[in-house]
Amino acid sequence: MAASLHAGPKLARGMIGQTREVIALCRKFCDEVVRPRALEIDKKLHEDPDYLDWDFVKKANDWGFYTMWLPKAMGGGGYNFSSLSYAMEEIGSVCLAMANLIGVHYLGFGTLTASGNMRIMQKLCRETVLGRKNGDPCLITLAITEPGAGTDVEEVDLVDKAKLGCFAKRVEGGYIVNGSKVFISNGHLSKWHMLITYTDLKKPSESAVMMSIPNGLKGFSFGRHEKKMGQRACPASELLFDDCFVPDEYVALDNRVKQKFSRSQKEMTQQMIDYVVSPSRAAVGAFGTGAARGAYEAAFKFASETVVDGELYVNHEWVQSWLAEMHKNVTLSRLVYTETNYANSLWGLYKDLHFEPMFSIMRRTPAFLSQKLFGSFLGKPGATEFMRERMFNDQSVCHQCRTSGLASAAKFTGTDYGVKNCQMALMLMGGAGVRQDRGAEKILRDAKLLQIYEGTNQLNRLNLFKCLIACGCKDACVFEEKEGGAA
Amino acid sequence: MKGKNEKELALLAKAGADFASKILAPNREESDNFPFGPLFTDALAQAFDLGFFHAALPEDMEGFGERLSPLCSLLENIAKDDASLAAIILSNAFAQNLLLEAGETELLKGIAAGAENYAGILIGSQVFCDPSETPPALYAKKDGNDWLLNGKSPYVVLGGLAKRVLVPALVEKKELAFFLAEVEPAGISVSEPVFSLGVHACPAYDLEFKNAKARFLGQPGKAGEIFASVAGRMHLAAASVLSGIMKGSVKEALDYAKKRFQGGKPIIRWSEMQMILGGMAQKSRISEMAVTEACRLFDSGDSRKGSACLAAFLHCAESAIEVTTDGIQALGGVGYMKDFGQEKRFRDAQHLTAVFGILPKKKLRYLQKAMLGE
Numbered sequence A: 001m002a003a004s005l006h007a008g009p010k011l012a013r014g015m016i017g018q019t020r021e022v023i024a025l026c027r028k029f030c031d032e033v034v035r036p037r038a039l040e041i042d043k044k045l046h047e048d049p050d051y052l053d054w055d056f057v058k059k060a061n062d063w064g065f066y067t068m069w070l071p072k073a074m075g076g077g078g079y080n081f082s083s084l085s086y087a088m089e090e091i092g093s094v095c096l097a098m099a100n101l102i103g104v105h106y107l108g109f110g111t112l113t114a115s116g117n118m119r120i121m122q123k124l125c126r127e128t129v130l131g132r133k134n135g136d137p138c139l140i141t142l143a144i145t146e147p148g149a150g151t152d153v154e155e156v157d158l159v160d161k162a163k164l165g166c167f168a169k170r171v172e173g174g175y176i177v178n179g180s181k182v183f184i185s186n187g188h189l190s191k192w193h194m195l196i197t198y199t200d201l202k203k204p205s206e207s208a209v210m211m212s213i214p215n216g217l218k219g220f221s222f223g224r225h226e227k228k229m230g231q232r233a234c235p236a237s238e239l240l241f242d243d244c245f246v247p248d249e250y251v252a253l254d255n256r257v258k259q260k261f262s263r264s265q266k267e268m269t270q271q272m273i274d275y276v277v278s279p280s281r282a283a284v285g286a287f288g289t290g291a292a293r294g295a296y297e298a299a300f301k302f303a304s305e306t307v308v309d310g311e312l313y314v315n316h317e318w319v320q321s322w323l324a325e326m327h328k329n330v331t332l333s334r335l336v337y338t339e340t341n342y343a344n345s346l347w348g349l350y351k352d353l354h355f356e357p358m359f360s361i362m363r364r365t366p367a368f369l370s371q372k373l374f375g376s377f378l379g380k381p382g383a384t385e386f387m388r389e390r391m392f393n394d395q396s397v398c399h400q401c402r403t404s405g406l407a408s409a410a411k412f413t414g415t416d417y418g419v420k421n422c423q424m425a426l427m428l429m430g431g432a433g434v435r436q437d438r439g440a441e442k443i444l445r446d447a448k449l450l451q452i453y454e455g456t457n458q459l460n461r462l463n464l465f466k467c468l469i470a471c472g473c474k475d476a477c478v479f480e481e482k483e484g485g486a487a
Numbered sequence B: 001m002k003g004k005n006e007k008e009l010a011l012l013a014k015a016g017a018d019f020a021s022k023i024l025a026p027n028r029e030e031s032d033n034f035p036f037g038p039l040f041t042d043a044l045a046q047a048f049d050l051g052f053f054h055a056a057l058p059e060d061m062e063g064f065g066e067r068l069s070p071l072c073s074l075l076e077n078i079a080k081d082d083a084s085l086a087a088i089i090l091s092n093a094f095a096q097n098l099l100l101e102a103g104e105t106e107l108l109k110g111i112a113a114g115a116e117n118y119a120g121i122l123i124g125s126q127v128f129c130d131p132s133e134t135p136p137a138l139y140a141k142k143d144g145n146d147w148l149l150n151g152k153s154p155y156v157v158l159g160g161l162a163k164r165v166l167v168p169a170l171v172e173k174k175e176l177a178f179f180l181a182e183v184e185p186a187g188i189s190v191s192e193p194v195f196s197l198g199v200h201a202c203p204a205y206d207l208e209f210k211n212a213k214a215r216f217l218g219q220p221g222k223a224g225e226i227f228a229s230v231a232g233r234m235h236l237a238a239a240s241v242l243s244g245i246m247k248g249s250v251k252e253a254l255d256y257a258k259k260r261f262q263g264g265k266p267i268i269r270w271s272e273m274q275m276i277l278g279g280m281a282q283k284s285r286i287s288e289m290a291v292t293e294a295c296r297l298f299d300s301g302d303s304r305k306g307s308a309c310l311a312a313f314l315h316c317a318e319s320a321i322e323v324t325t326d327g328i329q330a331l332g333g334v335g336y337m338k339d340f341g342q343e344k345r346f347r348d349a350q351h352l353t354a355v356f357g358i359l360p361k362k363k364l365r366y367l368q369k370a371m372l373g374e
């Protein structure tokens, strides 16, 4: 049954109003900040590929976008996490790179949340909130991809065969990390990096460690800043670790914790990955919806203002049909990410925060009181244990699969439609669409990335099969295709 | 370049392929950085010396004459590695063909014979932009024996690179005609290169004319016909560029998929990846076959040549968009980076398809002209 049917009756009151508020704020932000600079910054980054758009990050910080979706008890805005997807669609419809400059921060924070480590969560939230007050943005990244392993690290059934190079050695009081991570979004602009590495490169599925790495830690540095086709304002960075000692206080989750739970280490690693990617893939689906919408809007504007063969373009019947198709692509993409967010609210990362009475209590409690009441408890070891118990023991495998499978659907539906609409818009606009100053071509360059990160769309199709379809056939197995295949 | 027999045609194709792989491919990323880096003027000078910009000219102007297969195979071979130079040759061939179609053979002969460098042989134009579809904002008036142009011509390909530009203008504000003007010192101001989606090293410029002296081409009232006739055959040359881009994309994807390991084996061993690569290779092969067959029909003067050229173009354009999209995908994250050629091919294919005009409208025209005979 659709997640929305389950979620509808349980939906916390006030969530809709809050989401409306978020959308209105994003529209204002787009008008005042994003739209006036999106094309100019894209061009500037072609002139100077190493330019970092601190100005935008500072503005987003001032507007509260880096704290809005952090828990209220930790000093954040406490906005419902589903509304982040709507925000990403709004901002993404104008500039995907700038949406990414905001969205990736929550990918980093979501990763930390999936560790259940309340102490580090509280620390990073405090720094982000302080950064907002001081005008000194504190952003968080997620670093998992390696030069030799991209698709592999997103899937426990593949990772044991991966060519990994980033290794964490247990030493007294912490770990020593060596190796590198690549393509890390916002790397050069962030202060903290949620690093996923392994203590046994032969059995990574059972030896994953999550650490929070601050800038300036000895042995940690930034490498190259990639030259991308699009989303130029959002840097993709290389992170280098050279005998980098990471003290235990920065370790968010490792095997010492995982041993305490009933699931196997490997199952827990997959559960952790699913907790992270289920909301983040919904958000990338929302980026895709934004791209589809931006392209549709550009095409519609062009068709409404241009005369072709003596007739207003929008009055050619085939153009009407194309615009209808593009409109449908936007609507369907939005429906799938919305459905995924219902699943996340019911069974995923933020299930406890979204439902009555928790949501209403948190919403109504003034921020200072909320921090006072809950804040002191959250820093205690008991809070982390309680949180981990809820996360790792209270989620059924069935719920994990439904959420993860839907998230994959949201990801590849939204992003495929995003690219499709861009291509339709350019075909419809002819030569007018290719000029950078008209905006349409940039959406296409930006959108293509969406089919690649957060797991390629191919990996996501296989994940959907694994999560939602394979159970229908007792002999079905995934990622075990016989060597040689059809080649 | 005086060769006309099959052997010499094969040599031309090989010269194009060698030039692209040895001269263009190693500097592709740098050349594509234009206008934010230097233009690949050395490559243009060498291409001029090799006679690539003469290829579409009649035989007595050192070209390959009426036939389209030499031009197409040259373009396809170059576009495999870098579509920007192919787009320059194509754009120039379009303008040269407009001159021929307008009956200005002697004028063209003079240009070809007098050209001392690439700027001298290149002619800027709006290429596939149909002036009868979107009327120009450029006006021509008679001034004694001269014609003077006033107004604007947007997106003139090679406009700031070539010595001359060929543009449509409205005479007496209603009748369409083509004009040839020398860029200097004729009162034409040329914008910075327009920053656009693809083929960055084949730049376009917005031009503004203030009493710029120009030469009237052809006969009054014939501009629409001239354009339609040239566009008709040049669709095939455009198709060959797109076919070349596809070939390059397939090759790069295959090479990478053999080397890149995920899940303990080269990604080419996963059947989902094989499905992608197989689809790319099939679309590319059919496109190549469509170009070859249309060239054969065109060169033999077959009555179906017009529909063959347009059908080949439509097929290649749609396929190139799909193939180059998958071409990035096959490489994962690195496909999106400038380090490989895939992201450029994706932009170039999409760009060329769009600047050649509104694709769905071409499909309507195909039905009207080729199938319904309207």
Ligand SMILES: Cc1cc2nc3c(=O)[nH]c(=O)nc-3n(C[C@H](O)[C@H](O)[C@H](O)COP(=O)(O)OP(=O)(O)OC[C@H]3O[C@@H](n4cnc5c(N)ncnc54)[C@H](O)[C@@H]3O)c2cc1C
Pocket: A104, A141, A142, A143, A144, A145, A148, A149, A150, A151, A152, A154, A158, A182, A183, A184, A185, A186, A228, A236, A449, A452, A453, A454, A455, A456, A457, A458, A459, A479, B260, B261, B262, B263, B267, B270, B271, B272, B273, B329, B330, B331, B332, B333, B334, B336
């Ligand atoms: C701009 C950018 C930003 C990014 N941001 C981040 C970030 O912030 N943090 C982070 O950790 N990572 C990030 N990534 C990495 C991203 O998640 C990976 O690029 C992605 O997972 C694909 O991995 P890959 O690039 O190594 O491609 P590969 O895994 O090498 O894939 C190449 C091709 O092989 C296919 N393939 C691979 N395995 C299989 C299989 N088993 N079956 C079928 N097909 C297969 C893929 O679908 C793809 O088509 C980013 C990437 C980019 C490009």
